[in-house]
Amino acid sequence: MTIQRLVAGRQDLIPTDYIDPIKQIRGVQSVEPRLWGYYYDALSGANYTIMINAALEDRIGEIIIGSGVSRRGAEGMPSGEMRENDILPFKTYDGSILPLKIKGLLPFTSELVSADLILMSETDFRKLFPIASGHATDLILTVRNTKELSTIASKITQLYPDTRPILRDEILRTYEASFDWRGGVIMMVLSGALCAFVILAWDKATGLSGEEKREIGILKAVGWETTDILLMKFWEGAAVSLASFFIGVLLAYLHIFVGSAILFEPVLKGWSVLYPNFRLTPYISVYQIATLFFLTVVPYTVITIIPSWRSATIDPDSVMRG
Amino acid sequence: MIRLHDIRKVFNANKPNEFVAIDDINLSIDFRRTTALTGPSGSGKTTLLSILGCMARPTSGRITLKDREVTSLPERFLTEIRRETFGIIFQQFNLIKGLTSLENVMIPAYPNGEKFALLNKRAMALLDMLDLAGKADSKVEWLSGGEAQRTAIARALINNPAIIIADEPTAHLDTNLSRDFMEIMRRLKNEGKTILIASHDPMVYKSDVIDQIVEMRDGKIVSSGNSP
Numbered sequence: 348m349t350i351q352r353l354v355a356g357r358q359d360l361i362p363t364d365y366i367d368p369i370k371q372i373r374g375v376q377s378v379e380p381r382l383w384g385y386y387y388d389a390l391s392g393a394n395y396t397i398m399i400n401a402a403l404e405d406r407i408g409e410i411i412i413g414s415g416v417s418r419r420g421a422e423g424m425p426s427g428e429m430r431e432n433d434i435l436p437f438k439t440y441d442g443s444i445l446p447l448k449i450k451g452l453l454p455f456t457s458e459l460v461s462a463d464l465i466l467m468s469e470t471d472f473r474k475l476f477p478i479a480s481g482h483a484t485d486l487i488l489t490v491r492n493t494k495e496l497s498t499i500a501s502k503i504t505q506l507y508p509d510t511r512p513i514l515r516d517e518i519l520r521t522y523e524a525s526f527d528w529r530g531g532v533i534m535m536v537l538s539g540a541l542c543a544f545v546i547l548a549w550d551k552a553t554g555l556s557g558e559e560k561r562e563i564g565i566l567k568a569v570g571w572e573t574t575d576i577l578l579m580k581f582w583e584g585a586a587v588s589l590a591s592f593f594i595g596v597l598l599a600y601l602h603i604f605v606g607s608a609i610l611f612e613p614v615l616k617g618w619s620v621l622y623p624n625f626r627l628t629p630y631i632s633v634y635q636i637a638t639l640f641f642l643t644v645v646p647y648t649v650i651t652i653i654p655s656w657r658s659a660t661i662d663p664d665s666v667m668r669g
Numbered sequence: 670m671i672r673l674h675d676i677r678k679v680f681n682a683n684k685p686n687e688f689v690a691i692d693d694i695n696l697s698i699d700f701r702r703t704t705a706l707t708g709p710s711g712s713g714k715t716t717l718l719s720i721l722g723c724m725a726r727p728t729s730g731r732i733t734l735k736d737r738e739v740t741s742l743p744e745r746f747l748t749e750i751r752r753e754t755f756g757i758i759f760q761q762f763n764l765i766k767g768l769t770s771l772e773n774v775m776i777p778a779y780p781n782g783e784k785f786a787l788l789n790k791r792a793m794a795l796l797d798m799l800d801l802a803g804k805a806d807s808k809v810e811w812l813s814g815g816e817a818q819r820t821a822i823a824r825a826l827i828n829n830p831a832i833i834i835a836d837e838p839t840a841h842l843d844t845n846l847s848r849d850f851m852e853i854m855r856r857l858k859n860e861g862k863t864i865l866i867a868s869h870d871p872m873v874y875k876s877d878v879i880d881q882i883v884e885m886r887d888g889k890i891v892s893s894g895n896s897p
Contacts, residue, residue, distance in 0.1 A: 558766070565763045568724055569777040569824065570752025572745060663751070664719035 380483030415462030584651030708885035756825030
C-alpha cells in the first residue's frame with residue numbers, strides 16, 4: 348500500500364513523523380519512506396525517474412542508471428552508451444551542478460520498467476531537489492494479511508485525514524484505464540483486418556467470376572464430375588487459405604520477435620523520450636493460433652466451395668453455347 | 670452405332686420464352702465413319718451435338734450408344750461416358766487460361782487417377798503428333814488460333830475416345846488452318862475414330878473426309894445420306 352499526502356487535492360510531500368503512528372496500527376508489518384521524482388535533463392532532452400536506493404545510502408556521489416539513460420546520456424559519444432565511472436552532471440534546484448559517477452547499470456532484462464531510472468543516495472537526492480529531511484515523497488506499507496488492507500486504509504485516513512492510501516489493485520486499475528486505449532487502437536486495426544476478411548469471404552461466397560464459371564463448365568464438359576470439381580475447389584481454397592495463414596503467422600512472428608513489433612511499437616509503448624530497447628521473448632500460443640486457424644482457414648475454405656457447388660451443378664452443354 | 674429416336678429438346682419449357690431447339694430427330698450414326706451436321710445458324714446443330722455427346726439430355730426421345738440406352742442414366746454415369754467415349758472440340762476452343770498447353774491437354778484425364786508421369790508422357794506424345802511439342806510449356810493465351818485448336822484436339826484425344834465431336838471447328842480458322850484441321854480429322858478417321866462435326870463451312874462438309882451428311886433446318890433433319 349502506498350500512502351500519499353494530499354494538499355488542495357494534489358500530492359504533496361509527506362512528513363516522516365507519520366511513520367511511527369501508522370506502524371502502530373495492528374496488521375502493519377513495515378512502513379518505509381520513499382523519495383522519488385522526475386528530473387528533466389536539458390542536455391539530453393529526456394525525463395529521468397530518480398529514486399533513492401538503500402544500497403547506495405553510504406555511497407554518496409554514485410548512481411546506478413537504467414540502460415535508456417545510458418544510451419540517451421551518451422548521444423554523440425563514440426561508445427554510444429555511458430559506462431561505469433562516467434560522470435553524469437545534474438543541475439540542482441538552486442542552479443548548481445552536481446556531478447554523479449555512474450557505478451552500475453540496471454540489468455537489461457528489467458529495461459521495460461527501468462529504462463529511464465536513476466538510483467542514488469538519499470543525500471544526493473536531497474541535494475538535487477529541495478526536499479527537507481523529515482519529508483518523503485510517499486510511504487510504502489507492507490501488510491501481512493491482504494484481507495486487512497481496506498481496514499488498515501480506513502484507519503490511516505482516520506488518523507491522518509490529509510492522506511490517501513492507494514492499494515496495489517487501485518494502481519493496476521488506474522494503469523488499465525490509462526493504457527487500455529492502446530489496446531483499443533490495436534482492436535481498431537484488428538477490426539479493419541477482420542472487416543476486410545469478411546468482405547473478401549462474402550465476395551467469394553456470393554458468386555464466381557464469369558471466368559471461373561466458364562472453367563467449371565469446361566471441366567464438366569470434358570468429363571469431370573461435380574465431386575471432382577468440388578474436391579479441386581476445396582484443395583484450391585485450402586491451399587490459398589493455408590498458405591495465407593502460414594505466411595501471415597510467419598510475418599507476424601518476424602514482425603513481433605525479430606522486428607520488435609516495429610509497426611505497433613509507438614502505440615504500445617506509449618509516449619516517452621526513453622523508449623525501452625527490449626527484445627520480446629519468442630512465445631507462440633497454440634490456443635491463439637488454433638483460434639485464428641478456425642476463424643479464417645476453415646470458413647474461407649468452406650465459403651469457396653459453396654458457389655462452386657452451385658456452378659458445378661449446371662449443365663455441361665452451357666460451354667457449347669459460349 | 671449411335672441411334673437417336675424421336676429426339677426433342679425444348680428450352681425454357683412452359684415459360685413464355687419456350688423454344689423448341691430440335692424436334693423429331695431420328696438418326697443412326699455408324700462407328701468409324703465421319704458425319705457432318707450442316708445447316709444454317711440456329712438450325713439445331715450444336716444442340717444435337719450436345720445431346721449426342723451426353724452433355725445435355727433431350728426433353729423426350731431415346732439415345733442408344735452401342736445398344737445401351739443412355740438417356741435415362743444418372744448424371745454420374747453420363748459424365749463417365751462423356752469422359753471415356755467422347756472427345757470434344759469446342760467452337761471457342763475453351764482452353765483454360767493461365768495453364769500451359771500441356772496442362773490443358775491433361776485436364777480430362779485427371780479424374781481417372783492415372784500416374785502423372787505416364788499422363789504427362791501421353792499428353793506430350795499427342796502434342797508431338799500435332800506438331801505442338803515446342804509449345805507444350807506455353808500458356809494457352811499466347812498460342813495462335815491454329816495452335817490453340819491443335820491443343821484443343823490433343824485435349825479431346827487424351828482419354829483415347831472412340832468418338833470425336835467438333836462444333837464449328839473451322840469458324841475461327843483461315844483456309845490453310847481449316848485444311849490442316851481436316852487433314853488431322855482424316856488421320857484420326859484412319860486410326861478408326863468416329864467423328865461428328867457440326868459445321869456450315871463447305872470446306873468441312875464438302876471434304877472427302879466426310880462420309881455422311883446430315884442437313885438440318887429449323888431444328889429438324891431435312892436430309893441425311895452418304896457424302897457424294
